[in-house]
Amino acid sequence: xxGRWTWFxxxxxVLGFAFLYIPIILLVIYSFNESRLxxxxxxxxxxxxxxxxxxxxxxxxxxxTIRVALVSATxxxxxxxxxxxxxVRYTRFAGRTLFTGMVYAPLVMPExxxxxxxLLLFVSINMDRGFWTVTLAHxxxxxxxxxxxxxxxxxxxxxxxxxxxxxxxxxxxEAFWKxxxxxxxxxxxxxxxxAFTLSxxxxxxxxxxxxxxxxxxxxxxxxxxxxxxxxxxxxxCTILIGLVAIGVITAxxxxxxxxxxDARARQADPA
Amino acid sequence: xxxxxxxxxxxxxxxxxxxxxYIAFENVTKRFGDFTAVDDLTMHVYEREFFxxxxxxxxxxxxxxxxxxxxxxxxxxxxxxxxxxxxxxxxHQRPVNMMFQSYALFPHLTVADNIAFGLKQEGMExxxxxxxxxxxxxxxxxxxxxxxKPHQLSxxxxxxxxxxxxxxxxxxxxxxxxxxxxxxxxxxEETQFELMDLQEQLGLTxxxxxxxxxxxxxxxxxxxxxxxxxxxxxxTPGEIYEAPNTRYVADFIGNVNMFEGRVTAIDxxxxxxxxxxxxxxxxxxxxxxxxxxxxxxxxxxxxxxxxRRKPDQDQNAVEGxxxxxxxxxxxxxxxxxxxxxxIVKATVLNxxxxxxxxxxxxxxxxxxxxxxxxxxxxx
Ligand SMILES: Nc1ncnc2c1ncn2[C@@H]1O[C@H](COP(=O)(O)OP(=O)(O)OP(=O)(O)O)[C@@H](O)[C@H]1O
Ligand SMILES: [Mg+2]
Numbered sequence: 001x002x003g004r005w006t007w008f009x010x011x012x013x014v015l016g017f018a019f020l021y022i023p024i025i026l027l028v029i030y031s032f033n034e035s036r037l038x039x040x041x042x043x044x045x046x047x048x049x050x051x052x053x054x055x056x057x058x059x060x061x062x063x064x065t066i067r068v069a070l071v072s073a074t075x076x077x078x079x080x081x082x083x084x085x086x087x088v089r090y091t092r093f094a095g096r097t098l099f100t101g102m103v104y105a106p107l108v109m110p111e112x113x114x115x116x117x118x119l120l121l122f123v124s125i126n127m128d129r130g131f132w133t134v135t136l137a138h139x140x141x142x143x144x145x146x147x148x149x150x151x152x153x154x155x156x157x158x159x160x161x162x163x164x165x166x167x168x169x170x171x172x173x174e175a176f177w178k179x180x181x182x183x184x185x186x187x188x189x190x191x192x193x194x195a196f197t198l199s200x201x202x203x204x205x206x207x208x209x210x211x212x213x214x215x216x217x218x219x220x221x222x223x224x225x226x227x228x229x230x231x232x233x234x235x236x237c238t239i240l241i242g243l244v245a246i247g248v249i250t251a252x253x254x255x256x257x258x259x260x261x262d263a264r265a266r267q268a269d270p271a
Numbered sequence: 272x273x274x275x276x277x278x279x280x281x282x283x284x285x286x287x288x289x290x291x292x293y294i295a296f297e298n299v300t301k302r303f304g305d306f307t308a309v310d311d312l313t314m315h316v317y318e319r320e321f322f323x324x325x326x327x328x329x330x331x332x333x334x335x336x337x338x339x340x341x342x343x344x345x346x347x348x349x350x351x352x353x354x355x356x357x358x359x360x361x362x363h364q365r366p367v368n369m370m371f372q373s374y375a376l377f378p379h380l381t382v383a384d385n386i387a388f389g390l391k392q393e394g395m396e397x398x399x400x401x402x403x404x405x406x407x408x409x410x411x412x413x414x415x416x417x418x419x420k421p422h423q424l425s426x427x428x429x430x431x432x433x434x435x436x437x438x439x440x441x442x443x444x445x446x447x448x449x450x451x452x453x454x455x456x457x458x459x460e461e462t463q464f465e466l467m468d469l470q471e472q473l474g475l476t477x478x479x480x481x482x483x484x485x486x487x488x489x490x491x492x493x494x495x496x497x498x499x500x501x502x503x504x505x506x507t508p509g510e511i512y513e514a515p516n517t518r519y520v521a522d523f524i525g526n527v528n529m530f531e532g533r534v535t536a537i538d539x540x541x542x543x544x545x546x547x548x549x550x551x552x553x554x555x556x557x558x559x560x561x562x563x564x565x566x567x568x569x570x571x572x573x574x575x576x577x578x579r580r581k582p583d584q585d586q587n588a589v590e591g592x593x594x595x596x597x598x599x600x601x602x603x604x605x606x607x608x609x610x611x612x613x614i615v616k617a618t619v620l621n622x623x624x625x626x627x628x629x630x631x632x633x634x635x636x637x638x639x640x641x642x643x644x645x646x647x648x649x650x
Contacts, residue, residue, distance in 0.1 A: 168389030
C-alpha cells in the first residue's frame with residue numbers, strides 16, 4: 001500500500017463513504033423535520049422527539065428491547081465463553097467435532113429457520129410466549145457468536161500462563177479467574193457487545209418467539225412503517241444511531257488510551 | 272567466592288549411603304503417545320543440593336521438571352519428594368516453584384505484580400510482599416522496571432522477571448528451566464553468583480536446566496548428563512569432566528581428543544592399548560575394561576604437552592605436524608596433524624609459551640601425556 005492520494009483512491013473513498021452514510025445522514029436530518037411528510041422539508045423542529053417520548057407504545061417496546069438485550073447478552077456471554085473454553089481445552093473428548101458443529105450451526109442457519117424451530121419448541125412445551133421466550137431465543141443464537149469471538153482469542157492464549165499460576169499456588173479455578181479471564185477479557189467484552197447489538201436489532205427471531213406484551217423495538221418500528229413512515233420513527237432511529245456511535249467511540253478511546261499510557265511508561269523509564 | 276567453594280567441597284550427601292534423597296525419581300517413564308520422552312529413569316537429588324540437568328535439545332529435561340512440578344504425570348514409576356510420593360498431588364499443593372522456559376509472565380500484570388503474585392496467593396501480608404518484591408527486583412537488577420508490563424521489556428529482562436517470580440516464594444525446591452540463557456555474559460555471571468549465594472543462605476534445593484556447560488560446571492554440586500530420556504552419568508563437575516563414563520559424556524562436556532584401538536594388556540588398573548594412529552597408550556582404564564577388547568582413549572586438550580624434542584618415553588607420545596594455531600589470549604590451541612591423518616587438539620597456557628621462539632605452523636612436534644591424564648572408555 002502506498003500512502004499517495006491518487007484520483008482513483010479519492011474517488012473510491014468518497015463513493016464508498018457516500019454509499020454507507022448518505023442514507024443515515026438523510027434519516028438524521030429528516031428526524032428534525034417540522035413536516036409530517038417524511039420527504040418534504042419544512043423547517044427545523046424537535047417536535048418528533050417530544051412525540052416519540054410521549055408515545056407509550058414505542059417507549060414500552062424500547063424498554064423490552066433493552067431488557068432482553070441486557071439479559072440475553074450477559075447469559076450468552078457466560079455460556080459462550082464456557083463453550084469456547086471447552087472447545088479449545090478439551091481437544092480429546094468424544095464427540096468434539098459434533099459439539100463444534102453444533103455450536104457453529106446457528107451462525108449460518110437462516111434466521112427464519114431458527115425462529116420457526118424455536119417457536120415450535122416453545123409451543124410444544126407449552127411455554128407462554130413473551131419476554132422470556134424472546135430472551136431465550138436471543139441467548140441461543142448469540143451464544144455461538146460469543147463462542148467464536150472468545151475462541152479465537154483462546155487459541156492464541158498461552159496455556160503455560162495457567163500452569164504458572166497453579167505453580168504459584170492457585171487452584172485451577174483461581175488460575176482461570178486471576179489469569180485467564182483478565183487476559184481474555186477484551187474478547188469477552190467484544191463478545192458481549194456483539195450479542196447485545198445482535199439482540200437489539202433482531203426482527204425475525206423476535207417476531208417468531210415473542211408474544212403479547214413483549215413487542216421489541218424493531219418489531220414495533222416495522223409494524224409502524226407498514227402503516228406509513230412517520231418522522232417519529234426517524235427520531236427513534238437517530239437515538240439508536242447515537243447510542244451505538246457513543247459505544248463505538250468509547251471502546252476505541254479506551255483502547256487508544258491504554259496504548260498511549262503504555263507508550264508513556266516506556267518513555268518514562270530509561271531503557 | 273573462595274569461601275563458598277570450600278563450603279561446597281565438604282557437601283557430599285550423595286556419597287553417604289544413609290542419607291535420604293530429597294527428590295527421588297524411581298524408574299520413571301514418560302510417554303507421549305508412542306514416543307518415550309523419559310525412559311525408566313532413576314535419579315536422586317539431595318536437600319540443599321544445586322543440581323544441573325545437561326543434555327541436547329529434546330532429551331527430556333523440561334519433561335522431568337514438569338513431572339516434578341505436577342504438570343505431567345509419569346506413565347510409570349514414581350517420584351518421591353522428601354519421602355512422600357507425589358502421585359496425584361496437584362501443582363498448587365507441591366512445595367515446588369518452577370521457572371518456565373517460555374517465561375509464562377502474566378501479560379496483564381506489571382513486573383512488580385508478577386513477582387508478587389505467588390506471595391499474595393499464599394496470603395503474605397502487604398508490607399512483607401512489597402519488601403520481598405523490592406529485594407527480588409534488586410536481585411535481578413530491574414528496580415526501574417517495576418511498573419512496566421511484560422510486553423514493554425526486552426527478552427533478557429523478561430527472563431529476569433520470570434526468575435524473580437519463581438524465586439520470590441523461596442520454595443524448598445526451585446526448578447529453573449534455562450534461567451539465564453538470554454542474558455549477556457557479564458550479567459549471567461553476576462546472576463549465577465547471586466543465585467548460588469541465595470541458595471546457600473536460604474538452604475534451598477535447586478534443580479536447573481542449562482545448555483551452557485560452563486554454567487553447569489560453575490554452579491552445580493552435581494550434574495546429570497542426559498541423552499534421549501536417560502541419564503548417562505551423574506557426578507560432580509570434576510567427576511564428569513575428568514572421569515566421563517562414556518564417549519558421549521566426554522564429548523558433551525568440553526573438548527576432547529579420542530583415540531580408538533584395541534586393549535592389549537591390563538595390569539593394576541593401567542591398560543595398554545595399541546591405537547590405529549601408530550602409537551601405544553598406557554593409561555588408566557575404566558573398571559570393566561579387559562584385554563583384547565575394543566576401546567577408546569579420551570584426553571582433554573590441556574593435558575597434552577607439545578614439545579619440539581622427543582620425550583623420553585615410548586608410550587603416550589606421538590609425532591605430528593602443526594596444522595593450525597589459534598591464539599586465545601590466555602592460551603593457545605594447537606591443532607596437530609598426526610601422520611595417520613588424525614587431528615589432535617592441544618592447549619598450552621601462554622605463561623609457558625616461549626615468546627622468543629614460539630612453535631610455528633608446519634613444524635614437526637611431539638605430543639605426549641601422563642598415564643593418569645586421560646581415561647580408557649569401553650563405550
Ligand atoms: N506434550 C507433549 N506431547 C508430545 N511430545 C512431547 C510433549 N512434550 C514434550 N514432548 C517431546 O518429548 C521430548 C522431550 O521434550 P523436553 O521438552 O523435555 O525436551 P528438553 O530436553 O527440555 O529440550 P530443550 O533443551 O530443547 O528445551 C521432545 O522430543 C518433545 O518433542
Ligand atoms: Mg526444555
